[in-house]
Amino acid sequence: MLDVSAQSAEFARPRRRGMVRRVAIFASLTLVLVAVAASLYLVRTVDNQLADIAKTYEIRRQARELMLAVVDAETGQRGYLITRDEAYLAPYNVAIGNLSQTYQSLLALLGDNPAQQARIDALVPDLDAKRAEMARTIELMSSGQSAEALALLRSDTGQQLMERIRSGLQEVIGEEDEKLIDRNGRMQLYRQLTIVTILAALGAAAILAYALLSRTQRKVAALSEQQNLLRSQNEELEAHVRARTVEAEEARGHAERERARLETLLQDTNHRIGNSLATVSSLLGLQLARTQSEEVRTALEAAQLRVQAIASAHRRLRLGADLETTDAAEFLADVIDDLAAAVPSGKQVTFEKHLQAMVIPARDATTLGIVVSELVTNALKHAFAEGEGGIIYVRFERPAGGVTLLTVEDNGKGLTGGGQDGLGAVIVKQLARQFGGGEPSYRERPGGGTSISVQLPRLDLPEAG
Known part of the structure:
Protein backbone atom coordinates (compact mmCIF):
# COMPACT_ATOMS: atom_id res chain seq x y z
CA MET A 1 0.00 0.00 0.00
CA ARG A 231 9.04 70.53 -21.85
CA SER A 232 7.17 73.20 -23.49
CA GLN A 233 8.13 76.77 -22.73
CA ASN A 234 5.59 79.50 -22.75
CA GLU A 235 6.72 82.38 -24.85
CA GLU A 236 5.71 85.90 -23.96
CA LEU A 237 5.41 88.07 -27.02
CA GLU A 238 5.57 91.80 -26.45
CA ALA A 239 3.25 93.89 -28.53
CA HIS A 240 5.27 96.28 -30.70
CA LEU A 317 3.54 55.71 -38.69
CA ARG A 318 4.04 58.93 -40.69
CA LEU A 319 1.75 61.85 -39.94
CA GLY A 320 0.14 64.14 -42.49
CA ALA A 321 0.44 67.91 -42.61
CA ASP A 322 -2.38 68.29 -40.06
CA LEU A 323 -0.60 66.04 -37.50
CA GLU A 324 -3.85 64.07 -37.06
CA THR A 325 -4.10 61.83 -40.15
CA THR A 326 -1.96 59.47 -42.22
CA ASP A 327 -2.11 57.75 -45.61
CA ALA A 328 -3.37 54.22 -44.95
CA ALA A 329 -1.92 52.81 -48.19
CA GLU A 330 1.61 54.02 -47.47
CA PHE A 331 1.42 52.94 -43.82
CA LEU A 332 0.07 49.44 -44.56
CA ALA A 333 2.60 48.92 -47.37
CA ASP A 334 5.45 49.52 -44.89
CA VAL A 335 3.87 47.21 -42.28
CA ILE A 336 3.45 44.41 -44.87
CA ASP A 337 7.06 44.87 -46.02
CA ASP A 338 8.19 44.32 -42.42
CA LEU A 339 6.07 41.16 -42.20
CA ALA A 340 7.54 39.89 -45.50
CA ALA A 341 11.06 40.52 -44.25
CA ALA A 342 10.34 38.42 -41.14
CA VAL A 343 9.22 35.33 -43.14
CA PRO A 344 11.74 32.49 -42.66
CA SER A 345 14.02 31.97 -45.64
CA GLY A 346 12.86 28.39 -46.08
CA LYS A 347 9.25 29.42 -46.59
CA GLN A 348 8.69 30.65 -50.14
CA VAL A 349 5.80 33.05 -49.56
CA THR A 350 5.25 36.19 -51.62
CA PHE A 351 2.91 39.10 -51.02
CA GLU A 352 0.63 41.00 -53.38
CA LYS A 353 -0.68 44.35 -52.15
CA HIS A 354 -3.73 46.19 -53.46
CA LEU A 355 -4.00 49.23 -51.21
CA GLN A 356 -6.25 52.18 -52.00
CA ALA A 357 -4.91 55.59 -51.01
CA MET A 358 -7.06 56.72 -48.13
CA VAL A 359 -6.71 59.29 -45.34
CA ILE A 360 -7.40 57.81 -41.89
CA PRO A 361 -7.00 59.20 -38.34
CA ALA A 362 -3.46 58.64 -37.07
CA ARG A 363 -4.82 57.37 -33.75
CA ASP A 364 -6.49 54.45 -35.63
CA ALA A 365 -3.52 53.57 -37.85
CA THR A 366 -1.66 51.50 -35.25
CA THR A 367 -4.77 49.44 -34.46
CA LEU A 368 -5.32 48.85 -38.19
CA GLY A 369 -1.70 47.71 -38.55
CA ILE A 370 -2.20 45.19 -35.72
CA VAL A 371 -5.29 43.75 -37.47
CA VAL A 372 -3.33 43.32 -40.73
CA SER A 373 -0.39 41.74 -38.88
CA GLU A 374 -2.66 39.25 -37.10
CA LEU A 375 -4.40 38.21 -40.35
CA VAL A 376 -1.13 37.85 -42.29
CA THR A 377 0.53 35.94 -39.44
CA ASN A 378 -2.51 33.65 -39.26
CA ALA A 379 -2.17 32.92 -43.01
CA LEU A 380 1.58 32.23 -42.70
CA LYS A 381 0.93 29.84 -39.82
CA HIS A 382 -2.03 27.85 -41.12
CA ALA A 383 -2.32 28.25 -44.90
CA PHE A 384 0.85 26.51 -46.09
CA ALA A 385 2.30 23.14 -45.18
CA GLU A 386 5.90 22.82 -44.05
CA GLY A 387 8.27 23.41 -46.96
CA GLU A 388 5.54 24.75 -49.24
CA GLY A 389 5.08 28.30 -50.46
CA GLY A 390 2.35 30.43 -51.90
CA ILE A 391 0.93 33.92 -52.22
CA ILE A 392 -0.77 36.13 -49.66
CA TYR A 393 -3.01 38.89 -51.04
CA VAL A 394 -3.76 41.99 -48.95
CA ARG A 395 -6.49 44.36 -50.12
CA PHE A 396 -7.57 47.59 -48.48
CA GLU A 397 -10.23 49.50 -50.39
CA ARG A 398 -13.51 51.33 -50.23
CA PRO A 399 -15.91 50.55 -53.10
CA ALA A 400 -17.93 53.44 -54.49
CA GLY A 401 -20.81 54.03 -52.11
CA GLY A 402 -19.68 51.13 -49.94
CA VAL A 403 -17.86 50.53 -46.65
CA THR A 404 -14.11 50.38 -46.16
CA LEU A 405 -13.04 46.72 -46.44
CA LEU A 406 -9.85 44.92 -45.42
CA THR A 407 -9.31 41.50 -47.06
CA VAL A 408 -6.44 39.02 -46.56
CA GLU A 409 -6.39 35.97 -48.85
CA ASP A 410 -4.05 33.06 -49.52
CA ASN A 411 -3.85 30.24 -52.04
CA GLY A 412 -3.04 27.64 -49.41
CA LYS A 413 -4.91 24.72 -47.85
CA GLY A 414 -8.24 26.50 -47.39
CA LEU A 415 -10.46 26.63 -44.32
CA THR A 416 -9.30 23.17 -43.24
CA GLY A 417 -5.96 24.75 -42.37
CA GLY A 418 -7.43 26.17 -39.13
CA GLY A 419 -6.78 29.53 -37.53
CA GLN A 420 -10.42 30.55 -36.91
CA ASP A 421 -10.53 29.91 -33.17
CA GLY A 422 -7.07 30.94 -31.98
CA LEU A 423 -5.95 33.96 -29.97
CA GLY A 424 -5.17 35.86 -33.19
CA ALA A 425 -8.78 35.48 -34.38
CA VAL A 426 -10.03 36.76 -31.00
CA ILE A 427 -7.73 39.79 -31.23
CA VAL A 428 -8.92 40.59 -34.78
CA LYS A 429 -12.55 40.28 -33.69
CA GLN A 430 -12.08 42.61 -30.72
CA LEU A 431 -10.12 45.25 -32.67
CA ALA A 432 -12.61 45.18 -35.57
CA ARG A 433 -15.33 46.25 -33.17
CA GLN A 434 -13.43 49.47 -32.47
CA PHE A 435 -14.03 50.44 -36.11
CA GLY A 436 -17.75 49.56 -35.98
CA GLY A 437 -17.22 46.32 -37.90
CA GLY A 438 -19.00 43.03 -37.34
CA GLU A 439 -17.59 39.52 -37.19
CA PRO A 440 -14.70 38.80 -39.60
CA SER A 441 -15.95 36.83 -42.63
CA TYR A 442 -14.14 33.52 -43.37
CA ARG A 443 -14.80 31.86 -46.74
CA GLU A 444 -13.19 29.67 -49.38
CA ARG A 445 -11.22 31.60 -51.97
CA PRO A 446 -12.04 30.84 -55.62
CA GLY A 447 -9.20 28.75 -56.96
CA GLY A 448 -8.23 27.44 -53.52
CA GLY A 449 -7.20 29.00 -50.25
CA THR A 450 -8.90 31.14 -47.62
CA SER A 451 -10.31 34.67 -47.76
CA ILE A 452 -10.89 36.72 -44.58
CA SER A 453 -12.73 40.06 -44.83
CA VAL A 454 -13.25 42.70 -42.13
CA GLN A 455 -15.55 45.70 -42.61
CA LEU A 456 -14.34 49.01 -41.11
CA PRO A 457 -17.23 51.53 -41.30
CA ARG A 458 -15.60 54.11 -39.03
CA LEU A 459 -12.65 54.50 -41.41
CA ASP A 460 -14.97 55.97 -44.09
CA LEU A 461 -12.96 59.16 -44.75
CA PRO A 462 -12.12 60.98 -48.03
CA GLU A 463 -9.36 59.62 -50.20
CA ALA A 464 -5.83 60.89 -49.76
CA GLY A 465 -4.80 63.75 -51.97
Whole structure:
Protein backbone atom coordinates (compact mmCIF):
# COMPACT_ATOMS: atom_id res chain seq x y z
CA MET A 1 0.00 0.00 0.00
CA LEU A 2 2.82 2.40 0.79
CA ASP A 3 4.46 1.75 -2.57
CA VAL A 4 1.23 2.48 -4.44
CA SER A 5 0.72 5.76 -2.55
CA ALA A 6 4.28 6.85 -3.25
CA GLN A 7 3.91 6.13 -6.97
CA SER A 8 0.65 8.11 -7.10
CA ALA A 9 2.32 11.09 -5.44
CA GLU A 10 5.24 10.95 -7.87
CA PHE A 11 2.82 10.82 -10.81
CA ALA A 12 0.78 13.78 -9.48
CA ARG A 13 3.78 16.12 -9.12
CA PRO A 14 4.47 16.56 -12.89
CA ARG A 15 0.78 17.18 -13.49
CA ARG A 16 0.74 19.89 -10.81
CA ARG A 17 3.91 21.46 -12.22
CA GLY A 18 2.40 21.43 -15.72
CA MET A 19 -0.78 23.08 -14.45
CA VAL A 20 1.20 25.78 -12.63
CA ARG A 21 3.31 26.36 -15.76
CA ARG A 22 0.23 26.81 -17.98
CA VAL A 23 -1.39 29.18 -15.49
CA ALA A 24 1.82 31.24 -15.28
CA ILE A 25 2.11 31.41 -19.09
CA PHE A 26 -1.51 32.46 -19.52
CA ALA A 27 -1.30 35.09 -16.78
CA SER A 28 1.95 36.54 -18.16
CA LEU A 29 0.70 36.73 -21.75
CA THR A 30 -2.53 38.36 -20.55
CA LEU A 31 -0.50 40.97 -18.67
CA VAL A 32 1.58 41.67 -21.82
CA LEU A 33 -1.58 42.21 -23.92
CA VAL A 34 -3.12 44.44 -21.25
CA ALA A 35 0.07 46.53 -21.13
CA VAL A 36 0.09 46.87 -24.93
CA ALA A 37 -3.57 47.93 -24.93
CA ALA A 38 -2.83 50.48 -22.22
CA SER A 39 0.08 51.83 -24.30
CA LEU A 40 -2.21 52.28 -27.32
CA TYR A 41 -4.74 54.13 -25.19
CA LEU A 42 -2.05 56.41 -23.78
CA VAL A 43 -0.75 57.16 -27.29
CA ARG A 44 -4.23 58.29 -28.32
CA THR A 45 -4.46 60.44 -25.20
CA VAL A 46 -1.09 62.04 -26.00
CA ASP A 47 -2.33 62.74 -29.55
CA ASN A 48 -5.37 64.57 -28.15
CA GLN A 49 -3.23 66.56 -25.71
CA LEU A 50 -0.87 67.65 -28.50
CA ALA A 51 -3.85 68.79 -30.58
CA ASP A 52 -5.16 70.82 -27.61
CA ILE A 53 -1.74 72.43 -27.12
CA ALA A 54 -1.61 73.42 -30.80
CA LYS A 55 -5.11 74.94 -30.51
CA THR A 56 -4.11 76.88 -27.38
CA TYR A 57 -1.10 78.39 -29.18
CA GLU A 58 -3.38 79.39 -32.07
CA ILE A 59 -5.84 81.09 -29.66
CA ARG A 60 -2.99 83.05 -28.07
CA ARG A 61 -1.72 84.07 -31.50
CA GLN A 62 -5.17 85.22 -32.68
CA ALA A 63 -5.69 87.21 -29.46
CA ARG A 64 -2.41 89.03 -30.04
CA GLU A 65 -3.31 89.52 -33.70
CA LEU A 66 -6.57 91.18 -32.60
CA MET A 67 -4.71 93.49 -30.23
CA LEU A 68 -2.16 94.38 -32.91
CA ALA A 69 -4.97 95.16 -35.35
CA VAL A 70 -6.45 97.69 -32.88
CA VAL A 71 -2.98 99.17 -32.23
CA ASP A 72 -2.23 99.45 -35.97
CA ALA A 73 -5.57 101.17 -36.58
CA GLU A 74 -4.97 103.65 -33.76
CA THR A 75 -1.43 104.31 -35.02
CA GLY A 76 -2.71 105.09 -38.50
CA GLN A 77 -5.47 107.33 -37.03
CA ARG A 78 -3.07 109.35 -34.86
CA GLY A 79 -0.55 109.68 -37.68
CA TYR A 80 -3.23 111.11 -39.98
CA LEU A 81 -4.61 113.49 -37.31
CA ILE A 82 -1.17 114.82 -36.42
CA THR A 83 0.34 115.11 -39.93
CA ARG A 84 -2.80 115.21 -42.13
CA ASP A 85 -0.88 112.87 -44.43
CA GLU A 86 -3.38 110.55 -46.09
CA ALA A 87 -0.65 107.89 -46.43
CA TYR A 88 -1.42 106.97 -42.80
CA LEU A 89 -4.95 106.01 -43.80
CA ALA A 90 -3.65 102.96 -45.74
CA PRO A 91 -2.46 100.99 -42.65
CA TYR A 92 -5.53 102.25 -40.79
CA ASN A 93 -7.89 100.83 -43.42
CA VAL A 94 -5.97 97.53 -43.56
CA ALA A 95 -6.13 97.16 -39.77
CA ILE A 96 -9.87 98.00 -39.66
CA GLY A 97 -10.49 95.42 -42.41
CA ASN A 98 -8.56 92.71 -40.55
CA LEU A 99 -10.14 93.53 -37.19
CA SER A 100 -13.47 91.78 -37.83
CA GLN A 101 -11.85 88.81 -39.57
CA THR A 102 -9.41 88.28 -36.69
CA TYR A 103 -12.22 88.58 -34.15
CA GLN A 104 -14.34 85.98 -35.96
CA SER A 105 -11.38 83.58 -36.20
CA LEU A 106 -10.76 83.95 -32.46
CA LEU A 107 -14.44 83.46 -31.68
CA ALA A 108 -14.54 80.26 -33.78
CA LEU A 109 -11.54 78.83 -31.92
CA LEU A 110 -13.30 79.45 -28.58
CA GLY A 111 -16.59 77.84 -29.63
CA ASP A 112 -16.14 74.98 -27.11
CA ASN A 113 -15.15 77.27 -24.19
CA PRO A 114 -18.15 79.32 -22.94
CA ALA A 115 -16.07 81.24 -20.37
CA GLN A 116 -13.50 82.41 -22.92
CA GLN A 117 -16.22 83.08 -25.47
CA ALA A 118 -17.99 85.31 -22.94
CA ARG A 119 -14.78 87.31 -22.43
CA ILE A 120 -14.47 87.86 -26.17
CA ASP A 121 -18.15 88.76 -26.51
CA ALA A 122 -17.71 91.33 -23.74
CA LEU A 123 -15.12 93.13 -25.90
CA VAL A 124 -17.58 93.78 -28.74
CA PRO A 125 -18.98 97.08 -27.32
CA ASP A 126 -15.47 98.41 -26.66
CA LEU A 127 -14.22 97.36 -30.11
CA ASP A 128 -17.22 98.97 -31.79
CA ALA A 129 -16.81 102.10 -29.68
CA LYS A 130 -13.10 102.29 -30.49
CA ARG A 131 -13.74 101.91 -34.23
CA ALA A 132 -16.47 104.55 -34.04
CA GLU A 133 -14.19 106.96 -32.14
CA MET A 134 -11.35 106.54 -34.68
CA ALA A 135 -13.71 106.89 -37.62
CA ARG A 136 -15.25 110.03 -36.09
CA THR A 137 -11.90 111.77 -35.61
CA ILE A 138 -10.84 110.96 -39.18
CA GLU A 139 -14.18 112.20 -40.50
CA LEU A 140 -13.84 115.48 -38.56
CA MET A 141 -10.29 116.01 -39.79
CA SER A 142 -11.27 115.22 -43.37
CA SER A 143 -14.10 117.79 -43.20
CA GLY A 144 -11.76 120.49 -41.92
CA GLN A 145 -12.84 120.38 -38.28
CA SER A 146 -9.34 119.74 -36.99
CA ALA A 147 -9.93 121.35 -33.60
CA GLU A 148 -12.87 119.08 -32.81
CA ALA A 149 -10.93 116.04 -34.09
CA LEU A 150 -7.90 116.80 -31.93
CA ALA A 151 -10.08 117.53 -28.93
CA LEU A 152 -11.73 114.13 -29.30
CA LEU A 153 -8.31 112.55 -29.73
CA ARG A 154 -6.96 114.17 -26.53
CA SER A 155 -9.92 113.00 -24.47
CA ASP A 156 -9.55 109.93 -22.29
CA THR A 157 -12.26 108.03 -24.13
CA GLY A 158 -9.99 106.32 -26.64
CA GLN A 159 -7.36 105.52 -24.02
CA GLN A 160 -9.92 103.98 -21.67
CA LEU A 161 -11.31 101.86 -24.51
CA MET A 162 -7.82 100.65 -25.39
CA GLU A 163 -7.11 99.76 -21.77
CA ARG A 164 -10.33 97.72 -21.50
CA ILE A 165 -9.64 95.96 -24.80
CA ARG A 166 -6.05 95.20 -23.78
CA SER A 167 -7.16 93.97 -20.33
CA GLY A 168 -9.83 91.71 -21.82
CA LEU A 169 -7.42 90.14 -24.29
CA GLN A 170 -4.80 89.66 -21.55
CA GLU A 171 -7.41 87.72 -19.55
CA VAL A 172 -8.01 85.47 -22.55
CA ILE A 173 -4.27 84.91 -23.03
CA GLY A 174 -3.81 84.32 -19.29
CA GLU A 175 -6.50 81.65 -19.31
CA GLU A 176 -4.79 79.89 -22.24
CA ASP A 177 -1.42 80.10 -20.44
CA GLU A 178 -2.94 78.33 -17.44
CA LYS A 179 -4.28 75.65 -19.77
CA LEU A 180 -0.79 75.17 -21.23
CA ILE A 181 0.67 74.67 -17.76
CA ASP A 182 -2.07 72.17 -16.90
CA ARG A 183 -1.66 70.26 -20.17
CA ASN A 184 2.11 70.12 -19.78
CA GLY A 185 1.53 68.51 -16.39
CA ARG A 186 -0.83 66.00 -17.95
CA MET A 187 1.71 65.20 -20.67
CA GLN A 188 4.26 64.44 -17.96
CA LEU A 189 1.74 62.17 -16.20
CA TYR A 190 0.90 60.34 -19.43
CA ARG A 191 4.57 59.80 -20.15
CA GLN A 192 5.02 58.30 -16.69
CA LEU A 193 1.99 56.07 -17.21
CA THR A 194 3.41 54.95 -20.55
CA ILE A 195 6.65 54.00 -18.87
CA VAL A 196 4.69 52.12 -16.19
CA THR A 197 2.82 50.09 -18.82
CA ILE A 198 6.08 49.29 -20.62
CA LEU A 199 7.64 48.21 -17.36
CA ALA A 200 4.54 46.09 -16.70
CA ALA A 201 5.10 44.32 -20.01
CA LEU A 202 8.74 43.76 -19.11
CA GLY A 203 7.65 42.43 -15.74
CA ALA A 204 5.26 39.99 -17.41
CA ALA A 205 8.11 38.72 -19.59
CA ALA A 206 10.28 38.33 -16.48
CA ILE A 207 7.50 36.40 -14.72
CA LEU A 208 7.15 34.13 -17.75
CA ALA A 209 10.89 33.45 -17.79
CA TYR A 210 10.89 32.80 -14.05
CA ALA A 211 8.02 30.30 -14.38
CA LEU A 212 9.84 28.33 -17.09
CA LEU A 213 13.37 28.35 -15.74
CA SER A 214 14.59 26.47 -12.71
CA ARG A 215 14.30 28.05 -9.27
CA THR A 216 18.08 28.40 -9.10
CA GLN A 217 18.08 31.11 -11.78
CA ARG A 218 17.92 34.69 -10.68
CA LYS A 219 15.36 37.00 -12.10
CA VAL A 220 16.24 38.65 -15.39
CA ALA A 221 17.45 42.19 -14.78
CA ALA A 222 14.88 44.67 -15.97
CA LEU A 223 16.02 47.18 -18.56
CA SER A 224 15.61 50.78 -17.53
CA GLU A 225 14.31 53.20 -20.10
CA GLN A 226 15.77 56.65 -20.24
CA GLN A 227 13.26 59.39 -19.99
CA ASN A 228 13.37 62.26 -22.31
CA LEU A 229 11.72 65.14 -20.52
CA LEU A 230 9.32 66.94 -22.82
CA ARG A 231 9.04 70.53 -21.85
CA SER A 232 7.17 73.20 -23.49
CA GLN A 233 8.13 76.77 -22.73
CA ASN A 234 5.59 79.50 -22.75
CA GLU A 235 6.72 82.38 -24.85
CA GLU A 236 5.71 85.90 -23.96
CA LEU A 237 5.41 88.07 -27.02
CA GLU A 238 5.57 91.80 -26.45
CA ALA A 239 3.25 93.89 -28.53
CA HIS A 240 5.27 96.28 -30.70
CA VAL A 241 4.00 98.78 -33.19
CA ARG A 242 5.54 97.50 -36.36
CA ALA A 243 4.66 97.60 -39.97
CA ARG A 244 1.86 95.16 -40.71
CA THR A 245 3.86 93.14 -43.19
CA VAL A 246 6.76 92.51 -40.76
CA GLU A 247 4.33 91.47 -37.99
CA ALA A 248 2.54 89.02 -40.28
CA GLU A 249 5.84 87.37 -41.31
CA GLU A 250 6.89 86.94 -37.68
CA ALA A 251 3.53 85.42 -36.77
CA ARG A 252 3.72 82.92 -39.66
CA GLY A 253 7.27 81.98 -38.76
CA HIS A 254 6.29 81.38 -35.14
CA ALA A 255 3.36 79.17 -36.15
CA GLU A 256 5.57 77.06 -38.46
CA ARG A 257 8.16 76.55 -35.72
CA GLU A 258 5.51 75.49 -33.22
CA ARG A 259 3.98 73.05 -35.70
CA ALA A 260 7.39 71.54 -36.48
CA ARG A 261 8.10 71.17 -32.75
CA LEU A 262 4.79 69.40 -32.13
CA GLU A 263 5.38 67.08 -35.08
CA THR A 264 8.85 66.24 -33.75
CA LEU A 265 7.46 65.51 -30.28
CA LEU A 266 4.79 63.19 -31.66
CA GLN A 267 7.18 61.35 -33.99
CA ASP A 268 9.64 60.97 -31.11
CA THR A 269 6.90 59.55 -28.86
CA ASN A 270 5.88 56.96 -31.48
CA HIS A 271 9.52 56.05 -32.15
CA ARG A 272 10.27 55.56 -28.47
CA ILE A 273 7.21 53.39 -27.94
CA GLY A 274 8.25 51.29 -30.96
CA ASN A 275 11.78 50.91 -29.57
CA SER A 276 10.45 49.93 -26.13
CA LEU A 277 8.20 47.27 -27.64
CA ALA A 278 11.16 46.06 -29.73
CA THR A 279 13.06 45.64 -26.45
CA VAL A 280 10.22 43.49 -25.10
CA SER A 281 10.39 41.43 -28.31
CA SER A 282 14.14 40.95 -27.86
CA LEU A 283 13.62 39.73 -24.30
CA LEU A 284 11.05 37.22 -25.51
CA GLY A 285 13.51 36.12 -28.23
CA LEU A 286 16.24 35.55 -25.63
CA GLN A 287 13.89 33.44 -23.55
CA LEU A 288 12.79 31.56 -26.68
CA ALA A 289 16.36 30.58 -27.44
CA ARG A 290 16.76 29.13 -23.93
CA THR A 291 13.47 27.21 -23.78
CA GLN A 292 13.20 23.52 -24.65
CA SER A 293 9.43 23.06 -24.25
CA GLU A 294 7.58 23.14 -27.58
CA GLU A 295 4.43 24.45 -25.89
CA VAL A 296 6.34 27.31 -24.33
CA ARG A 297 8.23 28.02 -27.56
CA THR A 298 4.95 28.28 -29.45
CA ALA A 299 3.52 30.72 -26.89
CA LEU A 300 6.71 32.80 -26.87
CA GLU A 301 6.88 32.93 -30.67
CA ALA A 302 3.25 34.13 -30.83
CA ALA A 303 3.86 36.79 -28.19
CA GLN A 304 7.09 37.92 -29.89
CA LEU A 305 5.39 38.23 -33.30
CA ARG A 306 2.57 40.34 -31.83
CA VAL A 307 4.94 42.66 -29.98
CA GLN A 308 7.07 43.00 -33.16
CA ALA A 309 3.94 43.85 -35.16
CA ILE A 310 2.92 46.60 -32.71
CA ALA A 311 6.47 47.99 -32.64
CA SER A 312 6.59 47.99 -36.46
CA ALA A 313 3.26 49.82 -36.64
CA HIS A 314 4.52 52.55 -34.31
CA ARG A 315 7.81 53.00 -36.17
CA ARG A 316 6.15 53.07 -39.59
CA LEU A 317 3.54 55.71 -38.69
CA ARG A 318 4.04 58.93 -40.69
CA LEU A 319 1.75 61.85 -39.94
CA GLY A 320 0.14 64.14 -42.49
CA ALA A 321 0.44 67.91 -42.61
CA ASP A 322 -2.38 68.29 -40.06
CA LEU A 323 -0.60 66.04 -37.50
CA GLU A 324 -3.85 64.07 -37.06
CA THR A 325 -4.10 61.83 -40.15
CA THR A 326 -1.96 59.47 -42.22
CA ASP A 327 -2.11 57.75 -45.61
CA ALA A 328 -3.37 54.22 -44.95
CA ALA A 329 -1.92 52.81 -48.19
CA GLU A 330 1.61 54.02 -47.47
CA PHE A 331 1.42 52.94 -43.82
CA LEU A 332 0.07 49.44 -44.56
CA ALA A 333 2.60 48.92 -47.37
CA ASP A 334 5.45 49.52 -44.89
CA VAL A 335 3.87 47.21 -42.28
CA ILE A 336 3.45 44.41 -44.87
CA ASP A 337 7.06 44.87 -46.02
CA ASP A 338 8.19 44.32 -42.42
CA LEU A 339 6.07 41.16 -42.20
CA ALA A 340 7.54 39.89 -45.50
CA ALA A 341 11.06 40.52 -44.25
CA ALA A 342 10.34 38.42 -41.14
CA VAL A 343 9.22 35.33 -43.14
CA PRO A 344 11.74 32.49 -42.66
CA SER A 345 14.02 31.97 -45.64
CA GLY A 346 12.86 28.39 -46.08
CA LYS A 347 9.25 29.42 -46.59
CA GLN A 348 8.69 30.65 -50.14
CA VAL A 349 5.80 33.05 -49.56
CA THR A 350 5.25 36.19 -51.62
CA PHE A 351 2.91 39.10 -51.02
CA GLU A 352 0.63 41.00 -53.38
CA LYS A 353 -0.68 44.35 -52.15
CA HIS A 354 -3.73 46.19 -53.46
CA LEU A 355 -4.00 49.23 -51.21
CA GLN A 356 -6.25 52.18 -52.00
CA ALA A 357 -4.91 55.59 -51.01
CA MET A 358 -7.06 56.72 -48.13
CA VAL A 359 -6.71 59.29 -45.34
CA ILE A 360 -7.40 57.81 -41.89
CA PRO A 361 -7.00 59.20 -38.34
CA ALA A 362 -3.46 58.64 -37.07
CA ARG A 363 -4.82 57.37 -33.75
CA ASP A 364 -6.49 54.45 -35.63
CA ALA A 365 -3.52 53.57 -37.85
CA THR A 366 -1.66 51.50 -35.25
CA THR A 367 -4.77 49.44 -34.46
CA LEU A 368 -5.32 48.85 -38.19
CA GLY A 369 -1.70 47.71 -38.55
CA ILE A 370 -2.20 45.19 -35.72
CA VAL A 371 -5.29 43.75 -37.47
CA VAL A 372 -3.33 43.32 -40.73
CA SER A 373 -0.39 41.74 -38.88
CA GLU A 374 -2.66 39.25 -37.10
CA LEU A 375 -4.40 38.21 -40.35
CA VAL A 376 -1.13 37.85 -42.29
CA THR A 377 0.53 35.94 -39.44
CA ASN A 378 -2.51 33.65 -39.26
CA ALA A 379 -2.17 32.92 -43.01
CA LEU A 380 1.58 32.23 -42.70
CA LYS A 381 0.93 29.84 -39.82
CA HIS A 382 -2.03 27.85 -41.12
CA ALA A 383 -2.32 28.25 -44.90
CA PHE A 384 0.85 26.51 -46.09
CA ALA A 385 2.30 23.14 -45.18
CA GLU A 386 5.90 22.82 -44.05
CA GLY A 387 8.27 23.41 -46.96
CA GLU A 388 5.54 24.75 -49.24
CA GLY A 389 5.08 28.30 -50.46
CA GLY A 390 2.35 30.43 -51.90
CA ILE A 391 0.93 33.92 -52.22
CA ILE A 392 -0.77 36.13 -49.66
CA TYR A 393 -3.01 38.89 -51.04
CA VAL A 394 -3.76 41.99 -48.95
CA ARG A 395 -6.49 44.36 -50.12
CA PHE A 396 -7.57 47.59 -48.48
CA GLU A 397 -10.23 49.50 -50.39
CA ARG A 398 -13.51 51.33 -50.23
CA PRO A 399 -15.91 50.55 -53.10
CA ALA A 400 -17.93 53.44 -54.49
CA GLY A 401 -20.81 54.03 -52.11
CA GLY A 402 -19.68 51.13 -49.94
CA VAL A 403 -17.86 50.53 -46.65
CA THR A 404 -14.11 50.38 -46.16
CA LEU A 405 -13.04 46.72 -46.44
CA LEU A 406 -9.85 44.92 -45.42
CA THR A 407 -9.31 41.50 -47.06
CA VAL A 408 -6.44 39.02 -46.56
CA GLU A 409 -6.39 35.97 -48.85
CA ASP A 410 -4.05 33.06 -49.52
CA ASN A 411 -3.85 30.24 -52.04
CA GLY A 412 -3.04 27.64 -49.41
CA LYS A 413 -4.91 24.72 -47.85
CA GLY A 414 -8.24 26.50 -47.39
CA LEU A 415 -10.46 26.63 -44.32
CA THR A 416 -9.30 23.17 -43.24
CA GLY A 417 -5.96 24.75 -42.37
CA GLY A 418 -7.43 26.17 -39.13
CA GLY A 419 -6.78 29.53 -37.53
CA GLN A 420 -10.42 30.55 -36.91
CA ASP A 421 -10.53 29.91 -33.17
CA GLY A 422 -7.07 30.94 -31.98
CA LEU A 423 -5.95 33.96 -29.97
CA GLY A 424 -5.17 35.86 -33.19
CA ALA A 425 -8.78 35.48 -34.38
CA VAL A 426 -10.03 36.76 -31.00
CA ILE A 427 -7.73 39.79 -31.23
CA VAL A 428 -8.92 40.59 -34.78
CA LYS A 429 -12.55 40.28 -33.69
CA GLN A 430 -12.08 42.61 -30.72
CA LEU A 431 -10.12 45.25 -32.67
CA ALA A 432 -12.61 45.18 -35.57
CA ARG A 433 -15.33 46.25 -33.17
CA GLN A 434 -13.43 49.47 -32.47
CA PHE A 435 -14.03 50.44 -36.11
CA GLY A 436 -17.75 49.56 -35.98
CA GLY A 437 -17.22 46.32 -37.90
CA GLY A 438 -19.00 43.03 -37.34
CA GLU A 439 -17.59 39.52 -37.19
CA PRO A 440 -14.70 38.80 -39.60
CA SER A 441 -15.95 36.83 -42.63
CA TYR A 442 -14.14 33.52 -43.37
CA ARG A 443 -14.80 31.86 -46.74
CA GLU A 444 -13.19 29.67 -49.38
CA ARG A 445 -11.22 31.60 -51.97
CA PRO A 446 -12.04 30.84 -55.62
CA GLY A 447 -9.20 28.75 -56.96
CA GLY A 448 -8.23 27.44 -53.52
CA GLY A 449 -7.20 29.00 -50.25
CA THR A 450 -8.90 31.14 -47.62
CA SER A 451 -10.31 34.67 -47.76
CA ILE A 452 -10.89 36.72 -44.58
CA SER A 453 -12.73 40.06 -44.83
CA VAL A 454 -13.25 42.70 -42.13
CA GLN A 455 -15.55 45.70 -42.61
CA LEU A 456 -14.34 49.01 -41.11
CA PRO A 457 -17.23 51.53 -41.30
CA ARG A 458 -15.60 54.11 -39.03
CA LEU A 459 -12.65 54.50 -41.41
CA ASP A 460 -14.97 55.97 -44.09
CA LEU A 461 -12.96 59.16 -44.75
CA PRO A 462 -12.12 60.98 -48.03
CA GLU A 463 -9.36 59.62 -50.20
CA ALA A 464 -5.83 60.89 -49.76
CA GLY A 465 -4.80 63.75 -51.97
